[in-house]
Amino acid sequence: xxxxxxxxxxxxxxxxxxxxxxxxxxxxxxxxxxxxxxxxxxxxxxxxxxxxxxxxxxxxxxxxxxxxxxxxxxxxxxxxxxxxxxxxxxxxxxxxxxxxxxxxxxxxxxxxxxxxxxxxxxxxxxxxxxxxxxxxxxxxxxxxxxxxxxxxxxxxxxxxxxxxxxxxxxxxxxxxxxxxxxxxxxxxxxxxxxxxxxxxxxxxxxxxxxxxxxxxxxxxxxxxxxxxxxxxxxxxxxxxxxxxxxxxxxxxxxxxxxxxxxxxxxxxxx
Amino acid sequence: xxxxxxxxxxxxxxxxxxxxxxxxxxxxxxxxxxxxxxxxxxxxxxxxxxxxxxxxxxxxxxxxxxxxxxxxxxxxxxxxxxxxxxxxxxxxxxxxxxxxxxxxxxxxxxxxxxxxxxxxxxxxxxxxxxxxxxxxxxxxxxxxxxxxxxxxxxxxxxxxxxxxxxxxxxxxxxxxxxxxxxxxxxxxxxxxxxxxxxxxxxxxxxxxxxxxxxxxxxxxxxxxxxxxxxxxxxxxxxxxxxxxxxxxxxxxxxxxxxxxxxxxxxxxxxxxxxxxxxxxxxxxxxxxx
Numbered sequence: 160x161x162x163x164x165x166x167x168x169x170x171x172x173x174x175x176x177x178x179x180x181x182x183x184x185x186x187x188x189x190x191x192x193x194x195x196x197x198x199x200x201x202x203x204x205x206x207x208x209x210x211x212x213x214x215x216x217x218x219x220x221x222x223x224x225x226x227x228x229x230x231x232x233x234x235x236x237x238x239x240x241x242x243x244x245x246x247x248x249x250x251x252x253x254x255x256x257x258x259x260x261x262x263x264x265x266x267x268x269x270x271x272x273x274x275x276x277x278x279x280x281x282x283x284x285x286x287x288x289x290x291x292x293x294x295x296x297x298x299x300x301x302x303x304x305x306x307x308x309x310x311x312x313x314x315x316x317x318x319x320x321x322x323x324x325x326x327x328x329x330x331x332x333x334x335x336x337x338x339x340x341x342x343x344x345x346x347x348x349x350x351x352x353x354x355x356x357x358x359x360x361x362x363x364x365x366x367x368x369x370x371x372x373x374x375x376x377x378x379x380x381x382x383x384x385x386x387x388x389x390x391x392x393x394x395x396x397x398x399x400x401x402x403x404x405x406x407x408x409x410x411x412x413x414x415x416x417x418x419x420x421x422x423x424x425x426x427x428x429x
Numbered sequence: 430x431x432x433x434x435x436x437x438x439x440x441x442x443x444x445x446x447x448x449x450x451x452x453x454x455x456x457x458x459x460x461x462x463x464x465x466x467x468x469x470x471x472x473x474x475x476x477x478x479x480x481x482x483x484x485x486x487x488x489x490x491x492x493x494x495x496x497x498x499x500x501x502x503x504x505x506x507x508x509x510x511x512x513x514x515x516x517x518x519x520x521x522x523x524x525x526x527x528x529x530x531x532x533x534x535x536x537x538x539x540x541x542x543x544x545x546x547x548x549x550x551x552x553x554x555x556x557x558x559x560x561x562x563x564x565x566x567x568x569x570x571x572x573x574x575x576x577x578x579x580x581x582x583x584x585x586x587x588x589x590x591x592x593x594x595x596x597x598x599x600x601x602x603x604x605x606x607x608x609x610x611x612x613x614x615x616x617x618x619x620x621x622x623x624x625x626x627x628x629x630x631x632x633x634x635x636x637x638x639x640x641x642x643x644x645x646x647x648x649x650x651x652x653x654x655x656x657x658x659x660x661x662x663x664x665x666x667x668x669x670x671x672x673x674x675x676x677x678x679x680x681x682x683x684x685x686x687x688x689x690x691x692x693x694x695x696x697x698x699x700x701x702x703x704x705x706x707x708x709x710x711x712x713x714x715x716x717x718x
Contacts, residue, residue: 345697373687416642
Protein backbone atom coordinates (compact mmCIF):
# COMPACT_ATOMS: atom_id res chain seq x y z
CA UNK A 160 0.00 0.00 0.00
CA UNK A 161 1.40 3.38 -0.94
CA UNK A 162 0.83 6.41 1.20
CA UNK A 163 -1.97 8.81 0.30
CA UNK A 164 -1.03 11.30 2.99
CA UNK A 165 2.44 11.94 4.34
CA UNK A 166 2.57 14.29 7.28
CA UNK A 167 5.89 15.42 8.62
CA UNK A 168 6.52 17.44 11.75
CA UNK A 169 3.23 19.26 11.30
CA UNK A 170 2.90 22.34 13.48
CA UNK A 171 0.10 24.81 13.62
CA UNK A 172 -0.42 27.80 15.86
CA UNK A 173 -3.32 30.21 16.03
CA UNK A 174 -3.57 33.67 17.56
CA UNK A 175 -5.04 33.67 21.07
CA UNK A 176 -7.59 36.46 20.70
CA UNK A 177 -8.62 36.32 24.37
CA UNK A 178 -5.16 37.60 25.31
CA UNK A 179 -4.70 40.07 22.46
CA UNK A 180 -3.39 43.42 23.69
CA UNK A 181 -5.20 46.51 22.44
CA UNK A 182 -2.36 47.24 20.03
CA UNK A 183 -0.12 44.74 18.34
CA UNK A 184 -0.44 41.09 17.51
CA UNK A 185 -2.12 38.52 19.71
CA UNK A 186 0.15 35.90 21.27
CA UNK A 187 0.03 32.59 19.42
CA UNK A 188 -0.96 29.25 20.93
CA UNK A 189 0.59 26.16 19.48
CA UNK A 190 -2.28 23.74 18.74
CA UNK A 191 -0.37 21.03 16.88
CA UNK A 192 3.07 20.42 18.30
CA UNK A 193 4.87 18.48 15.60
CA UNK A 194 3.05 15.44 14.25
CA UNK A 195 4.39 12.90 11.79
CA UNK A 196 2.42 10.02 10.32
CA UNK A 197 1.27 8.59 7.02
CA UNK A 198 -2.12 7.42 5.86
CA UNK A 199 -1.83 4.50 3.40
CA UNK A 200 -4.33 4.31 0.53
CA UNK A 201 -7.53 2.55 1.52
CA UNK A 202 -6.94 2.81 5.25
CA UNK A 203 -9.53 3.95 7.79
CA UNK A 204 -7.68 6.02 10.33
CA UNK A 205 -9.32 6.93 13.62
CA UNK A 206 -8.21 10.15 15.29
CA UNK A 207 -9.22 10.33 18.97
CA UNK A 208 -8.63 12.69 21.82
CA UNK A 209 -10.41 14.80 24.40
CA UNK A 210 -11.62 18.32 23.74
CA UNK A 211 -8.72 20.62 23.04
CA UNK A 212 -6.44 17.80 21.94
CA UNK A 213 -6.14 19.26 18.43
CA UNK A 214 -7.99 16.52 16.57
CA UNK A 215 -10.26 18.86 14.59
CA UNK A 216 -7.39 21.24 13.88
CA UNK A 217 -5.36 18.33 12.54
CA UNK A 218 -8.29 17.32 10.32
CA UNK A 219 -8.66 20.82 9.00
CA UNK A 220 -4.96 21.01 8.23
CA UNK A 221 -5.22 17.75 6.24
CA UNK A 222 -7.92 19.13 3.95
CA UNK A 223 -6.22 22.53 4.01
CA UNK A 224 -9.02 24.49 5.57
CA UNK A 225 -6.22 25.71 7.83
CA UNK A 226 -2.67 26.45 6.75
CA UNK A 227 0.06 24.76 8.82
CA UNK A 228 2.69 26.98 10.41
CA UNK A 229 5.52 24.60 9.58
CA UNK A 230 6.16 21.01 8.60
CA UNK A 231 4.61 19.45 5.54
CA UNK A 232 1.42 17.79 4.35
CA UNK A 233 1.85 15.77 1.19
CA UNK A 234 -1.22 14.40 -0.55
CA UNK A 235 -0.53 11.69 -3.14
CA UNK A 236 2.87 13.18 -3.85
CA UNK A 237 1.77 16.84 -3.99
CA UNK A 238 2.92 19.18 -1.24
CA UNK A 239 -0.26 20.90 0.00
CA UNK A 240 1.32 22.69 2.94
CA UNK A 241 1.40 26.22 1.64
CA UNK A 242 -0.55 26.06 -1.63
CA UNK A 243 -2.79 29.03 -2.33
CA UNK A 244 -6.53 28.62 -2.76
CA UNK A 245 -6.43 28.79 -6.63
CA UNK A 246 -3.66 26.19 -6.62
CA UNK A 247 -5.69 23.97 -4.28
CA UNK A 248 -8.94 24.22 -6.22
CA UNK A 249 -8.10 21.61 -8.89
CA UNK A 250 -7.14 19.20 -6.11
CA UNK A 251 -10.04 19.83 -3.77
CA UNK A 252 -12.40 17.38 -5.43
CA UNK A 253 -10.04 14.61 -4.32
CA UNK A 254 -10.40 15.28 -0.60
CA UNK A 255 -13.80 16.00 0.89
CA UNK A 256 -15.16 16.53 4.36
CA UNK A 257 -18.22 15.52 6.38
CA UNK A 258 -19.04 17.92 9.18
CA UNK A 259 -20.16 17.33 12.74
CA UNK A 260 -23.39 19.25 12.79
CA UNK A 261 -25.53 18.72 9.69
CA UNK A 262 -27.96 21.43 10.81
CA UNK A 263 -25.31 24.10 10.36
CA UNK A 264 -23.47 22.51 7.42
CA UNK A 265 -26.53 22.03 5.20
CA UNK A 266 -28.11 25.18 3.80
CA UNK A 267 -31.70 25.24 5.17
CA UNK A 268 -32.97 27.08 2.09
CA UNK A 269 -31.72 24.55 -0.42
CA UNK A 270 -33.27 21.22 -1.34
CA UNK A 271 -31.26 18.08 -0.64
CA UNK A 272 -30.60 17.56 -4.37
CA UNK A 273 -29.22 21.08 -4.75
CA UNK A 274 -27.05 20.70 -1.64
CA UNK A 275 -25.44 17.55 -2.97
CA UNK A 276 -25.20 18.88 -6.53
CA UNK A 277 -23.44 22.08 -5.44
CA UNK A 278 -19.88 20.65 -5.32
CA UNK A 279 -20.54 18.83 -8.63
CA UNK A 280 -21.48 22.05 -10.40
CA UNK A 281 -18.61 23.90 -8.73
CA UNK A 282 -16.15 21.44 -10.21
CA UNK A 283 -17.87 21.56 -13.61
CA UNK A 284 -19.14 17.99 -13.64
CA UNK A 285 -21.77 17.21 -16.28
CA UNK A 286 -25.33 16.60 -15.12
CA UNK A 287 -24.90 17.49 -11.43
CA UNK A 288 -28.51 16.74 -10.51
CA UNK A 289 -28.30 13.15 -11.69
CA UNK A 290 -24.99 12.74 -9.85
CA UNK A 291 -26.62 14.07 -6.69
CA UNK A 292 -29.50 11.59 -6.88
CA UNK A 293 -27.06 8.73 -7.43
CA UNK A 294 -25.10 9.78 -4.36
CA UNK A 295 -28.37 9.80 -2.40
CA UNK A 296 -29.02 6.21 -3.41
CA UNK A 297 -25.52 5.23 -2.38
CA UNK A 298 -26.19 6.37 1.19
CA UNK A 299 -29.45 4.42 1.25
CA UNK A 300 -31.93 7.26 0.80
CA UNK A 301 -34.60 7.17 -1.91
CA UNK A 302 -34.24 9.56 -4.87
CA UNK A 303 -37.45 11.29 -3.81
CA UNK A 304 -35.53 12.75 -0.86
CA UNK A 305 -33.84 15.08 -3.34
CA UNK A 306 -36.88 17.34 -3.23
CA UNK A 307 -36.89 17.61 0.56
CA UNK A 308 -35.31 20.28 2.72
CA UNK A 309 -32.92 19.64 5.64
CA UNK A 310 -35.53 20.47 8.31
CA UNK A 311 -37.78 17.70 6.97
CA UNK A 312 -35.16 15.05 7.73
CA UNK A 313 -34.20 13.25 10.93
CA UNK A 314 -30.70 13.70 12.38
CA UNK A 315 -29.46 10.43 10.90
CA UNK A 316 -30.90 11.25 7.48
CA UNK A 317 -29.29 14.70 7.53
CA UNK A 318 -25.96 13.19 8.32
CA UNK A 319 -26.43 10.78 5.41
CA UNK A 320 -27.00 13.80 3.15
CA UNK A 321 -23.68 15.16 4.44
CA UNK A 322 -22.05 11.87 3.46
CA UNK A 323 -23.74 11.94 0.04
CA UNK A 324 -22.35 15.42 -0.60
CA UNK A 325 -18.86 14.27 0.34
CA UNK A 326 -18.91 11.18 -1.90
CA UNK A 327 -20.68 12.81 -4.87
CA UNK A 328 -17.36 13.95 -6.34
CA UNK A 329 -15.91 10.45 -5.91
CA UNK A 330 -12.99 11.67 -3.85
CA UNK A 331 -9.97 9.63 -2.80
CA UNK A 332 -10.05 10.83 0.76
CA UNK A 333 -12.81 11.79 3.19
CA UNK A 334 -12.42 13.49 6.52
CA UNK A 335 -15.29 12.78 8.93
CA UNK A 336 -15.18 15.13 11.91
CA UNK A 337 -17.27 13.81 14.85
CA UNK A 338 -20.08 12.92 12.49
CA UNK A 339 -21.98 10.63 14.85
CA UNK A 340 -21.56 12.41 18.16
CA UNK A 341 -24.89 14.21 17.85
CA UNK A 342 -26.86 11.12 16.88
CA UNK A 343 -28.86 8.51 18.80
CA UNK A 344 -27.29 5.07 19.06
CA UNK A 345 -29.56 3.57 16.41
CA UNK A 346 -28.87 6.27 13.78
CA UNK A 347 -25.22 6.18 14.85
CA UNK A 348 -25.01 2.48 14.05
CA UNK A 349 -26.73 3.10 10.72
CA UNK A 350 -24.45 5.96 9.67
CA UNK A 351 -21.32 4.01 10.64
CA UNK A 352 -22.47 0.94 8.72
CA UNK A 353 -23.12 3.03 5.62
CA UNK A 354 -19.75 4.72 5.91
CA UNK A 355 -17.96 1.40 6.29
CA UNK A 356 -19.70 -0.04 3.21
CA UNK A 357 -18.88 3.06 1.16
CA UNK A 358 -15.21 2.87 2.09
CA UNK A 359 -15.13 -0.66 0.74
CA UNK A 360 -17.22 -0.02 -2.39
CA UNK A 361 -15.60 3.23 -3.44
CA UNK A 362 -12.06 2.42 -2.37
CA UNK A 363 -11.95 5.42 -0.06
CA UNK A 364 -9.33 6.45 2.40
CA UNK A 365 -10.99 7.80 5.52
CA UNK A 366 -9.91 9.80 8.54
CA UNK A 367 -12.51 9.50 11.25
CA UNK A 368 -12.27 12.00 14.10
CA UNK A 369 -14.05 11.10 17.32
CA UNK A 370 -13.82 11.54 21.06
CA UNK A 371 -15.45 8.15 21.54
CA UNK A 372 -13.19 5.12 21.24
CA UNK A 373 -16.12 2.72 21.28
CA UNK A 374 -17.24 3.74 17.78
CA UNK A 375 -13.66 3.68 16.50
CA UNK A 376 -13.30 -0.04 17.08
CA UNK A 377 -16.11 -0.89 14.66
CA UNK A 378 -14.78 1.19 11.83
CA UNK A 379 -11.05 1.86 11.89
CA UNK A 380 -7.92 -0.05 10.91
CA UNK A 381 -5.57 2.18 12.80
CA UNK A 382 -5.90 4.79 15.54
CA UNK A 383 -4.00 7.97 16.40
CA UNK A 384 -4.53 9.11 19.97
CA UNK A 385 -3.94 12.83 20.45
CA UNK A 386 -3.40 14.64 23.71
CA UNK A 387 -2.66 18.34 23.94
CA UNK A 388 -1.46 18.65 20.37
CA UNK A 389 0.78 15.61 20.31
CA UNK A 390 0.38 12.03 19.13
CA UNK A 391 0.62 9.89 22.26
CA UNK A 392 -0.15 6.60 20.53
CA UNK A 393 -0.25 5.37 16.94
CA UNK A 394 -1.36 1.76 16.73
CA UNK A 395 -3.35 -0.80 14.78
CA UNK A 396 -6.91 -0.75 16.04
CA UNK A 397 -6.97 -4.25 17.52
CA UNK A 398 -3.59 -3.81 19.17
CA UNK A 399 -4.71 -0.56 20.74
CA UNK A 400 -7.82 -2.09 22.29
CA UNK A 401 -6.01 -5.26 23.35
CA UNK A 402 -3.03 -3.55 24.93
CA UNK A 403 -3.11 0.25 25.05
CA UNK A 404 0.39 1.60 25.56
CA UNK A 405 -0.06 5.25 26.47
CA UNK A 406 -1.48 6.16 29.88
CA UNK A 407 -3.84 8.63 28.21
CA UNK A 408 -5.25 5.92 25.92
CA UNK A 409 -5.96 3.76 28.98
CA UNK A 410 -7.68 6.70 30.62
CA UNK A 411 -9.86 7.20 27.55
CA UNK A 412 -10.74 3.50 27.42
CA UNK A 413 -11.58 3.31 31.10
CA UNK A 414 -13.84 6.33 30.81
CA UNK A 415 -16.24 4.65 28.37
CA UNK A 416 -19.33 3.39 30.19
CA UNK A 417 -19.94 -0.03 28.71
CA UNK A 418 -23.60 -1.16 28.78
CA UNK A 419 -23.05 -3.82 31.42
CA UNK A 420 -23.96 -3.18 35.06
CA UNK A 421 -21.80 -6.09 36.26
CA UNK A 422 -18.53 -4.55 35.15
CA UNK A 423 -17.37 -2.07 37.78
CA UNK A 424 -16.77 1.40 36.45
CA UNK A 425 -16.50 3.56 39.49
CA UNK A 426 -17.15 2.67 43.07
CA UNK A 427 -20.43 4.01 44.35
CA UNK A 428 -19.76 6.26 47.27
CA UNK A 429 -22.21 5.21 49.95
CA UNK B 430 -43.01 4.43 49.05
CA UNK B 431 -42.31 6.35 45.92
CA UNK B 432 -41.35 9.99 46.19
CA UNK B 433 -42.35 10.86 42.65
CA UNK B 434 -45.41 9.19 41.24
CA UNK B 435 -46.55 9.93 37.70
CA UNK B 436 -49.80 8.41 36.47
CA UNK B 437 -51.13 8.35 32.94
CA UNK B 438 -49.50 11.64 32.01
CA UNK B 439 -50.40 12.96 28.56
CA UNK B 440 -48.94 16.11 27.06
CA UNK B 441 -50.11 17.53 23.75
CA UNK B 442 -48.68 20.02 21.33
CA UNK B 443 -50.84 23.06 22.05
CA UNK B 444 -53.56 23.69 19.49
CA UNK B 445 -53.33 20.19 18.01
CA UNK B 446 -54.44 16.71 18.90
CA UNK B 447 -50.89 15.44 18.71
CA UNK B 448 -49.63 13.81 21.89
CA UNK B 449 -45.99 14.20 22.89
CA UNK B 450 -46.37 12.03 25.99
CA UNK B 451 -48.84 9.18 25.71
CA UNK B 452 -50.11 8.18 29.13
CA UNK B 453 -46.79 7.84 30.94
CA UNK B 454 -46.73 6.25 34.40
CA UNK B 455 -43.63 5.91 36.51
CA UNK B 456 -42.44 5.87 40.11
CA UNK B 457 -39.18 7.00 41.63
CA UNK B 458 -38.39 5.93 45.19
CA UNK B 459 -37.15 8.40 47.79
CA UNK B 460 -33.46 7.61 47.26
CA UNK B 461 -33.72 5.86 43.95
CA UNK B 462 -31.91 6.54 40.67
CA UNK B 463 -34.22 6.07 37.71
CA UNK B 464 -32.93 6.27 34.15
CA UNK B 465 -35.15 7.63 31.36
CA UNK B 466 -33.90 6.36 28.02
CA UNK B 467 -35.00 6.79 24.44
CA UNK B 468 -34.01 8.28 21.13
CA UNK B 469 -34.45 11.97 20.40
CA UNK B 470 -38.12 12.83 20.27
CA UNK B 471 -39.06 9.97 22.59
CA UNK B 472 -40.25 12.45 25.21
CA UNK B 473 -37.68 11.67 27.88
CA UNK B 474 -36.77 15.31 28.56
CA UNK B 475 -40.44 16.22 28.34
CA UNK B 476 -41.18 14.10 31.43
CA UNK B 477 -38.48 15.84 33.43
CA UNK B 478 -39.76 19.22 32.32
CA UNK B 479 -43.34 18.34 33.18
CA UNK B 480 -42.27 17.34 36.70
CA UNK B 481 -40.39 20.61 37.20
CA UNK B 482 -43.22 22.67 35.67
CA UNK B 483 -40.96 24.06 32.95
CA UNK B 484 -42.66 22.68 29.85
CA UNK B 485 -42.32 24.98 26.85
CA UNK B 486 -45.36 27.14 26.10
CA UNK B 487 -46.13 24.98 23.07
CA UNK B 488 -46.74 21.91 25.25
CA UNK B 489 -49.75 21.38 27.46
CA UNK B 490 -50.59 18.71 30.04
CA UNK B 491 -54.05 17.34 29.23
CA UNK B 492 -54.45 14.44 31.62
CA UNK B 493 -52.82 12.46 34.39
CA UNK B 494 -51.18 13.32 37.66
CA UNK B 495 -47.71 14.12 38.97
CA UNK B 496 -47.43 13.49 42.70
CA UNK B 497 -44.54 14.63 44.87
CA UNK B 498 -44.77 12.98 48.30
CA UNK B 499 -48.43 12.27 47.73
CA UNK B 500 -49.42 15.79 46.65
CA UNK B 501 -50.66 16.11 43.06
CA UNK B 502 -48.80 19.08 41.60
CA UNK B 503 -51.32 19.52 38.81
CA UNK B 504 -54.19 20.26 41.21
CA UNK B 505 -52.26 22.97 43.09
CA UNK B 506 -52.69 26.65 42.22
CA UNK B 507 -49.67 27.90 40.18
CA UNK B 508 -48.02 29.88 43.01
CA UNK B 509 -48.16 27.02 45.44
CA UNK B 510 -47.04 24.57 42.80
CA UNK B 511 -43.98 26.63 41.95
CA UNK B 512 -43.16 26.99 45.61
CA UNK B 513 -43.42 23.27 46.21
CA UNK B 514 -41.33 22.35 43.16
CA UNK B 515 -38.74 24.97 44.10
CA UNK B 516 -38.40 23.53 47.58
CA UNK B 517 -38.38 19.87 46.71
CA UNK B 518 -36.91 19.51 43.27
CA UNK B 519 -34.03 20.84 41.17
CA UNK B 520 -32.57 20.45 37.69
CA UNK B 521 -29.09 19.63 36.45
CA UNK B 522 -29.33 20.94 32.88
CA UNK B 523 -27.66 19.64 29.75
CA UNK B 524 -25.69 22.58 28.54
CA UNK B 525 -23.83 24.49 31.25
CA UNK B 526 -23.17 27.44 28.94
CA UNK B 527 -26.80 28.28 28.23
CA UNK B 528 -27.88 27.46 31.78
CA UNK B 529 -25.60 30.06 33.33
CA UNK B 530 -26.04 33.77 32.78
CA UNK B 531 -22.83 34.88 31.02
CA UNK B 532 -23.05 38.41 32.42
CA UNK B 533 -23.27 37.50 36.10
CA UNK B 534 -20.79 36.05 38.54
CA UNK B 535 -21.22 32.43 39.69
CA UNK B 536 -21.88 33.29 43.36
CA UNK B 537 -25.20 35.11 43.01
CA UNK B 538 -26.34 32.61 40.38
CA UNK B 539 -26.19 29.93 43.07
CA UNK B 540 -27.39 31.94 46.04
CA UNK B 541 -30.29 33.83 44.36
CA UNK B 542 -32.32 30.65 44.30
CA UNK B 543 -31.84 30.13 48.02
CA UNK B 544 -32.92 33.70 48.78
CA UNK B 545 -35.87 33.82 46.38
CA UNK B 546 -37.34 30.38 46.90
CA UNK B 547 -36.32 29.42 50.41
CA UNK B 548 -36.32 32.93 51.83
CA UNK B 549 -32.82 32.70 53.28
CA UNK B 550 -30.91 35.85 54.24
CA UNK B 551 -28.14 36.77 51.79
CA UNK B 552 -25.20 36.04 54.08
CA UNK B 553 -26.44 32.53 54.81
CA UNK B 554 -27.08 31.87 51.12
CA UNK B 555 -23.57 33.07 50.25
CA UNK B 556 -22.02 30.84 52.91
CA UNK B 557 -24.05 27.92 51.61
CA UNK B 558 -22.88 28.57 48.02
CA UNK B 559 -19.26 28.44 49.15
CA UNK B 560 -19.87 25.30 51.19
CA UNK B 561 -21.61 23.48 48.34
CA UNK B 562 -18.87 24.40 45.83
CA UNK B 563 -16.41 22.88 48.28
CA UNK B 564 -18.58 19.73 48.37
CA UNK B 565 -18.33 19.26 44.61
CA UNK B 566 -14.53 19.37 44.90
CA UNK B 567 -14.00 22.75 43.33
CA UNK B 568 -10.62 24.09 44.40
CA UNK B 569 -10.67 27.68 45.70
CA UNK B 570 -14.45 28.04 45.90
CA UNK B 571 -14.23 31.68 46.93
CA UNK B 572 -12.42 32.49 43.66
CA UNK B 573 -14.98 30.55 41.58
CA UNK B 574 -17.84 32.41 43.30
CA UNK B 575 -16.39 35.65 41.93
CA UNK B 576 -15.76 34.22 38.43
CA UNK B 577 -17.88 34.63 35.33
CA UNK B 578 -19.00 31.47 33.50
CA UNK B 579 -16.61 32.03 30.57
CA UNK B 580 -13.65 31.88 32.94
CA UNK B 581 -14.40 28.25 33.83
CA UNK B 582 -13.87 25.06 31.80
CA UNK B 583 -16.84 22.97 30.63
CA UNK B 584 -16.33 20.39 33.37
CA UNK B 585 -16.02 23.10 35.99
CA UNK B 586 -19.23 24.81 34.82
CA UNK B 587 -21.07 21.50 35.07
CA UNK B 588 -19.73 21.12 38.62
CA UNK B 589 -21.12 24.55 39.46
CA UNK B 590 -24.55 23.51 38.17
CA UNK B 591 -24.47 20.29 40.18
CA UNK B 592 -23.57 22.32 43.25
CA UNK B 593 -26.38 24.72 42.49
CA UNK B 594 -28.88 21.88 42.13
CA UNK B 595 -27.92 20.36 45.49
CA UNK B 596 -27.58 23.71 47.31
CA UNK B 597 -31.17 23.81 48.58
CA UNK B 598 -31.13 20.12 49.64
CA UNK B 599 -33.87 19.05 47.22
CA UNK B 600 -35.50 15.64 47.57
CA UNK B 601 -35.64 15.06 43.82
CA UNK B 602 -33.18 15.99 41.10
CA UNK B 603 -33.89 15.82 37.40
CA UNK B 604 -30.64 15.47 35.45
CA UNK B 605 -31.33 16.20 31.78
CA UNK B 606 -28.45 14.66 29.77
CA UNK B 607 -25.94 16.38 32.06
CA UNK B 608 -22.85 14.97 30.35
CA UNK B 609 -23.76 14.98 26.67
CA UNK B 610 -21.71 18.12 26.00
CA UNK B 611 -18.58 16.79 27.76
CA UNK B 612 -15.85 14.47 26.55
CA UNK B 613 -15.56 10.96 27.98
CA UNK B 614 -12.93 11.51 30.65
CA UNK B 615 -14.73 14.57 32.03
CA UNK B 616 -18.05 12.74 31.72
CA UNK B 617 -16.79 10.04 34.05
CA UNK B 618 -15.71 12.55 36.68
CA UNK B 619 -19.03 14.39 36.49
CA UNK B 620 -21.12 11.20 36.73
CA UNK B 621 -19.05 10.08 39.67
CA UNK B 622 -19.69 13.40 41.34
CA UNK B 623 -23.45 13.30 40.70
CA UNK B 624 -23.64 9.88 42.30
CA UNK B 625 -21.45 10.73 45.21
CA UNK B 626 -23.74 13.72 45.90
CA UNK B 627 -26.89 11.67 45.34
CA UNK B 628 -25.76 9.00 47.80
CA UNK B 629 -24.60 11.49 50.41
CA UNK B 630 -27.77 13.57 50.29
CA UNK B 631 -30.15 10.64 49.79
CA UNK B 632 -31.87 12.37 46.87
CA UNK B 633 -34.19 10.75 44.36
CA UNK B 634 -32.74 11.13 40.87
CA UNK B 635 -34.45 11.07 37.51
CA UNK B 636 -31.63 10.68 35.02
CA UNK B 637 -32.50 11.50 31.40
CA UNK B 638 -30.02 10.12 28.85
CA UNK B 639 -29.79 8.38 25.50
CA UNK B 640 -26.74 6.40 26.59
CA UNK B 641 -27.53 2.92 27.89
CA UNK B 642 -23.89 2.58 28.93
CA UNK B 643 -24.32 5.41 31.41
CA UNK B 644 -27.61 3.95 32.67
CA UNK B 645 -26.00 0.58 33.35
CA UNK B 646 -23.42 2.22 35.57
CA UNK B 647 -25.51 4.53 37.66
CA UNK B 648 -29.22 3.68 37.70
CA UNK B 649 -31.16 1.17 39.76
CA UNK B 650 -34.13 1.09 37.44
CA UNK B 651 -34.85 2.41 33.97
CA UNK B 652 -37.77 3.31 31.75
CA UNK B 653 -37.44 2.98 27.98
CA UNK B 654 -39.54 5.36 25.91
CA UNK B 655 -40.49 5.48 22.27
CA UNK B 656 -42.75 8.17 20.81
CA UNK B 657 -43.83 9.31 24.27
CA UNK B 658 -44.95 5.82 25.21
CA UNK B 659 -43.33 3.63 27.87
CA UNK B 660 -41.94 0.54 26.14
CA UNK B 661 -40.40 -1.14 29.16
CA UNK B 662 -39.73 -0.44 32.81
CA UNK B 663 -37.23 -2.66 34.56
CA UNK B 664 -34.54 -3.17 37.18
CA UNK B 665 -31.15 -2.39 35.64
CA UNK B 666 -29.64 -5.81 36.40
CA UNK B 667 -32.53 -7.70 34.83
CA UNK B 668 -32.72 -5.33 31.86
CA UNK B 669 -29.13 -5.76 30.77
CA UNK B 670 -29.35 -9.53 31.24
CA UNK B 671 -32.58 -10.01 29.34
CA UNK B 672 -34.40 -6.97 27.98
CA UNK B 673 -37.97 -8.15 27.46
CA UNK B 674 -39.25 -5.63 24.92
CA UNK B 675 -38.02 -6.05 21.32
CA UNK B 676 -37.38 -2.30 21.07
CA UNK B 677 -35.19 -2.38 24.21
CA UNK B 678 -33.28 -5.33 22.81
CA UNK B 679 -32.65 -3.47 19.55
CA UNK B 680 -31.57 -0.33 21.38
CA UNK B 681 -29.11 -2.35 23.44
CA UNK B 682 -27.76 -4.06 20.32
CA UNK B 683 -27.13 -0.67 18.72
CA UNK B 684 -25.06 0.54 21.69
CA UNK B 685 -21.36 0.05 20.95
CA UNK B 686 -19.38 -2.31 23.23
CA UNK B 687 -15.72 -1.51 22.82
CA UNK B 688 -14.40 -4.45 24.84
CA UNK B 689 -16.00 -7.05 22.62
CA UNK B 690 -14.20 -7.38 19.27
CA UNK B 691 -16.96 -9.54 17.80
CA UNK B 692 -19.90 -7.31 18.68
CA UNK B 693 -21.04 -5.52 15.55
CA UNK B 694 -23.10 -2.38 15.23
CA UNK B 695 -26.72 -3.19 14.55
CA UNK B 696 -29.07 -0.35 13.70
CA UNK B 697 -32.57 -0.74 15.16
CA UNK B 698 -34.31 -2.97 12.55
CA UNK B 699 -37.19 -1.48 10.53
CA UNK B 700 -39.54 -4.19 11.78
CA UNK B 701 -38.91 -3.25 15.40
CA UNK B 702 -39.56 0.42 14.66
CA UNK B 703 -42.74 -0.50 12.79
CA UNK B 704 -43.86 -2.53 15.81
CA UNK B 705 -43.16 0.38 18.19
CA UNK B 706 -45.06 2.76 15.87
CA UNK B 707 -48.00 0.38 15.87
CA UNK B 708 -48.06 0.40 19.66
CA UNK B 709 -48.07 4.21 19.57
CA UNK B 710 -50.93 4.27 17.05
CA UNK B 711 -52.97 1.82 19.15
CA UNK B 712 -52.43 3.90 22.27
CA UNK B 713 -53.66 6.95 20.36
CA UNK B 714 -56.72 5.13 19.11
CA UNK B 715 -57.71 4.12 22.63
CA UNK B 716 -57.09 7.66 23.82
CA UNK B 717 -59.13 9.39 21.13
CA UNK B 718 -62.01 6.90 21.53
